[in-house]
Amino acid sequence: MKNKRFYGNLMLILTALIWGSSFVAQSVGMDYIGPFTFNAIRCIIGGIVLIPIILVMDKVKKESKTKNNNKQLILGGILCGIALFIGSTFQQFGISFTSVGKAGFITALYIVLVPLLGILFKKKVSLKIWLSVFISLIGLYLLCITENFSIGKGDLLVLFCAFFFAIHILLIDYFSPKVNGVKMSCIQFFVAGIISVFPMAIFESPTLASILLAWAPILYAGVLSCGVAYTLQVVAQKNTDPTVASLLLSLESVFAVISGWFILGESLSLKELIGCILVFIAIILAQLPNKNKIL
DSSP states (O other): OHHHHHHHHHHHHHHHHHHHHHHHHHHHHTTTSOHHHHHHHHHHHHHHHHHHHHHHHHHHSOOOOOHHHHHHHHHHHHHHHHHHHHHHHHHHHHHTTSOHHHHHHHHTTHHHHHHHHGGGGTOOOOHHHHHHHHHHHHHHHHHHBOTTSOBOHHHHHHHHHHHHHHHHHHHHHHHTTTSOHHHHHHHHHHHHHHHHHHHHHHHOOOOHHHHHHTHHHHHIIIIIIIIIHHHHHHHHTTSSOHHHHHHHHTTHHHHHHHHHHHHHOOOOOHHHHHHHHHHHHHHHHHHSOOSSSOO
């Protein structure tokens, strides 16, 4: 049991590493193609990668295929796909105007936003979450606000992305207990990819040559970030405490900064680094278990 937990934790750290470094792939990919083109191709690739995994899982474990379950699966996949499309679009455009490290930390704020949005569903918010919000706001100020008290365009777009990713998490939380998570993820990737095709055709003019130039970041984001990392998360969380899992996955934001510095040569000022630290503290605090059942 201890070995399973150990390897599960290692897989979660690997997942966080893949997700964090994928910010670099997203940034580099847009040197050759537009945001909608990048998202369309990588999401469709992510969906394709999950198909053989689903086939293997079906052979290992037969599931009941009720009509109601299929309806929930399709509905969940479509709604999650729409939320994923909107969040990914804001993120992809935002990365064009801000650094990879800042984008990683601002995106991770969805962890704090999720319980706040839960208020809409009449769920109470604990003092711990309000404290997390306060700390994250200070961190966000140091990370994003300039000397003339304005927020950068890219930072604002990524903040919108965090909001829609929080909605995405709430949708997954609602549908995942009722359906197969990997199948729903596969559907959501195809939905997000197909929706991205329409604005791609209207606003961008991708060529086969430009897409081929971006093959490495596209495959990294599609195969590893969407397909492999998601599967690792699903497998690993079976043998890991949920709180530990969420804490390990929050390392995504740290790996984003490290990847941006190591691969792209990006750097953060002292003020921005302090902001990152405060945001990370807020993220950790938001995921610590409560003594009661209040969010």
